[in-house]
Amino acid sequence: MKGIIAVYRREMGSYFVSPIAYIVIGLFLLVCGWFFYRILTFFIAQSVTAQMRAMQMGAPPAMDVPGLVIQNFFGIVSTIILFLLPMLTMGIYAEERKRGTMELLMTSPLTELQIVLGKFFAALTLFLVMLAPTLIYQIIMSAYAEPSIPWAVLWSGYLGLVLLGSVLVALGSFISSLTESQIIAGVATFAVFLLLWVLDFGARDSSSTWSDIVQYLSILRHYDDFSRGVIDTANVIFYVSLAAVGVFLTQRSLDSMRWRRA
């Protein structure tokens, strides 16, 4: 445990002195803010039209604007992090290997698992720091919302994002552990995430056995329930086990460094 904390603390320290973390967080908040604004104005306009139509036709409008905004917002955010997280994870191991500090870690009385977990939790914490400011949007919306915000959907959506984020961080750091070059790690992670996204996109509307399998494996697909306010244990287990697989693979990858020509 002490080893994990030591690695975690150093990792956190270096995140917040490097410009990349600030750039990624800034970009993320900018894009999220823009989308939130677009979604919000779109649904407000929709609901105004619906209200006017209802007044003319006489039927009462049944439009849950905050609920729709939240659901659509989470759909967008889950895609955005797919594209931004590679930038946060690409350097996790590649940079250490390039600087030779991996040799320090590997010759210290730390197990590979301690190194991997320390770094994993640090990257996950950074992801939470990145995500936290988006709560402000919800708080502002809640002040004016009518009907009021469906808080259960909100929290399940954030839980889903954290789980999805931990899978992506685990996969990204595994890819980073395979190379000495940050650029290669970043591009490869990006390609893998893009593939995940395309898989999901392609399989959504067809209905064959294959597309069912692909859909089951698609990590974004499992997010849909969370963004609708449904916390399904199957989905939670899916994400947690995928993240565990990522952590395990990274640990194996570090172990194998000893056996490869260094």
Add this chain to the structure above:
Amino acid sequence: MIEVDHLTKSYGKNVAVNDISFTVSKGEILGFLGPNGAGKTTTMRILTGYLPATTGSARIAGYDVFEQSMEVRRRIGYLPESPPLYPEMNVQAYLEFVARIKGVAGADIPNRVDRAMEMATLKDRRDELIKRLSRGYKQRVGIAQAIVHNPDVVILDEPTVGLDPKQIIEVRKLIKGLAGEHTIILSTHILPEASQTCDRVVIINRGRIAAVDTPENLTTQLKGSERVQMEVRGEEETLREALEQVDGVTKVDIEPIESSDHLKAIVESESGTDLRGKLAAATIGKGLELFELKAVSLSLEDIFLQLTTEETAQAQEATVSV
């Protein structure tokens, strides 16, 4: 303290370290001397547990480097060829981090870090970011990092490479200061460094140990013969005659010294003899003028070259000496 037993490391067909064995006792400074690519770094990496050996074993403080790697890692400090530094950290924070991952108890960390900075004379740079330090200071941070947890064994891979002469002297002094309390292995391809800093030298070439001994013994043992160098004015033939008739002389080389009418003579004799007096008498007895006469010993440099150029050197040795 360190026992290396028939250690071999191969990468596929390529054998980097071939069946080497040696021991280092407590408090000793052992120098690893060899040309680049001789297997010095590989051997050190095996000792630190960074690489596993193909066959053979190594023990540090009684613990097997492979089987009981964690115990070994607690007891060693290691400075790889390029110091493993985090440029964005300051010196003190970096050393505290290293102390923590090396398992130093929380309460001891400030003391240990202070002591390491003191030994490496880094105290006035403690708040400086590592990336702003000069090469020499970075190297000192690297050494401080290797001793911060007060390890029994300190392994330094080319600790003076890339430093300027003043920094080299400082780093050597620092290493010498560490001996006694710590057992030290350092590698170098610079001969004077090995002879100046180390108690014993392992000469390693192409993965094999060519010789293990103290720098002084290596010099005497491998000399095989004594050499005297003379500067004389006179006839070359007369000089040769005079020198060759002295008892015990095995070989005489005479050549003119450029831009003067002096001659330079190298006289070899069996080892353990000192013919300086007789040679002087013989020279003067023939009416030649003697300007200079001195015993020359083979430098470690010569031995190193002899040992590491292998077959060619062996062939040469057979003709040159005794």
